[in-house]
Amino acid sequence: MSAPLKGLKVLDFSTLLPGPFATLYLADLGAKVVHIESPTRPDLVRLMPPYANGQAVAHSYLNRNKQSIALDLKDPNSIALLYQKILEVDIVVEQFRPGVMQRLGLDYATLAQINPKLIYCSITGYGQTGLYKDKAGHDINYLALSGIAGYSGRQQSGPPPLGIQVADVAGGSMHAVMGILAAVIERYQSGIGQYIDISMTDCAVALNNMAAASSLAGGEHAEAEQTHLNGATFYDYYPTQDGRYFAVGSLEPQFMLALGQALELPVLLQKGASFDQADRAEVKQALRDKFASEPFAVWQALFQNLDVCVEPVLSLQEALNSPLAATRNWVVNVPLNAEAVETEPQLACPIKFSRSQASYQYIGQALGAGTWFKSTADD
Missing domain, CATH: 3.40.50.10540 (Crotonobetainyl-coa:carnitine coa-transferase; domain 1)
Known part of the structure; x- marks a missing residue:
């Protein structure tokens, strides 16, 4: 070639x-x-x-x-x-x-x-x-x-x-x-x-692309834990029972629905798309409690074949030796x-x-x- x-x-x-x-x-x-x-x-x-x-x-x-x-x-x-x-x-x-x-x-x-x-x-x-x-x-x-x-x-x-x-x-x-x-x-x-x-x-x-576009247009000014991507929503990292982490990115309605069903969390289905700060806090706390209830391996097995934008946080060594690699x-x-x-x-x-x-x-x-x-x- x-x-x-x-x-x-x-x-x-x-x-x-x-x-x-x-x-x-x-x-x-x-x-x-x-x-x-x-x-x-x-x-x-x-x-x-x-x-x-x-x-x-x-x-x-x-x-x-x-x-x-x-x-x-x-x-x-x-x-x-x-x-x-x-x-x-x-x-x-x-x-x-x-x-x-x-x-x-x-x-x-x-x-x-x-x-x-x-x-x-x-x-x-x-x-x-x-x-x-x-x-x-x-x-x-x-x-x-x-x-x-x-x-x-x-x-x-x-x-x-x-x-x-x-x-x-x-x-x-x-x-x-x-x-x-x-x-x-x-x-x-x-x-x-x-x-x-x-x-x-x-x-x-x-x-900065997205955040700058909003700020320059007079819209939302980006601050820590105040945007969709930096912690204001349930789009975040969650610790497991044994101190590992999972990344949850299920923002779209179909992924949010599937995640709520997989984790048996009605609050995610009811309030996951809410812009209300109290609702967002409630959803995040429910996810924290859920992920903290089981070790990393349990969640890895559950999400391995689910298409919901949830993935394990791997160490660099794990990533370089993974099946995806x-x-x-x-x-x-x-x-x-x-x-x-x-x-x-x-x-x-x-x-x-x-x-x-x-x-x-x-x-x-x-x-x-x-x-x-x-x-x-x-x-």
């Missing part, structure tokens, strides 16, 4: 998570990605435990299918080498603070003079303009400023510290991939590239290098095509193991 992005060449200057995750998807889908790394200041992901096969597993995953090239970007010889190769490149991805690439002589304006077809994507916390452009930040800061944290969590305990980086990935990485591929399509019409400014905070704000191929075994028989299990690319497919050539390389500067333009 064909790789959908075969023929695109990407120069990746990013580190940590947002940029590398974006270019991981490009690499999985067939683009040739060359990861430029410092020979003296390693990407912190390279240092994060746990380790397997001699390196950090997070780095092995985020940088699979990519060539690693060690270059000192403060050395004029390194910059000269990049100038020589930039005509071969379709896309540049970088994640430095605004102004850093310009000081290095690797900014869009400079590189576009050499290669006018170049598509150049900068991923930062707050974008290339505005009051915050020079500030440092992390995912929790972007979620705080985006408004998402303001109506997430519980009124008593406040916003939850999430186990994943929502703004980094759903914001920065995914929007960067969308922007890059949109620019590739536009280049077929115009014949020239362009610059893409991705702010992880901007993109996190866009994730097996049937949807969530995990793939990736060769340690292009010639190796040994493999390392990693998360698969979730995008599935009818004719094309993702490729898994090798895990992230050791620092400087790439051969890009020795290769030909067609390699």
Whole structure:
């Protein structure tokens, strides 16, 4: 099968998570990605435990299918080498603070003079303009400023510290991939590239979609435990007798009816769709009492074959080893290098095509193991 992005060449200057995750998807889908790394200041992901096969597993995953090239970007010889190769490149991805690439002589304006077809994507916390452009930040800061944290969590305990980086990935990485591929399509019409400014905070704000639409129209202003999806209704998590949880999402009338019948809860049938706060509280308490009356395994057996939008809250290990994971191929075994028989299990690319497919050539390389500067333009 064909790789959908075969023929695109990407120069990746990013580190940590947002940029590398974006270019991981490009690499999985067939683009040739060359990861430029410092020979003296390693990407912190390279240092994060746990380790397997001699390196950090997070780095092995985020940088699979990519060539690693060690270059000192403060050395004029390194910059000269990049100038020589930039005509071969379709896309540049970088994640430095605004102004850093310009000081290095690797900014869009400079590189576009050499290669006018170049598509150049900068991923930062707050974008290339505005009051915050020079500030440092992390995912929790972007979620705080985006408004998402303001109506997430519980009124008593406040916003939850999430186990994943929502703004980094759903914001920065995914929007960067969308922007890059949109620019590739536009280049077929115009014949020239362009610059893409991705702010992880901007993109996190866009994730508010439904709540923001209501607020901007003068409707309901989202607050913790005050909307349909954040705890105001019975759409919520419920603890079982043994301290596990079930997720109840039975909002539609047919699912609400089936859930009420399965749990033998008349109050859900009578008041589940009510907008009255007292009715909602009564329904939620009835569900809490019901789920707390039996252990996790009992509810798992009951809901396994019921189509009512109720599912067990799984640990990550349970999820990755579940029947659903097996049937949807969530995990793939990736060769340690292009010639190796040994493999390392990693998360698969979730995008599935009818004719094309993702490729898994090798895990992230050791620092400087790439051969890009020795290769030909067609390699």
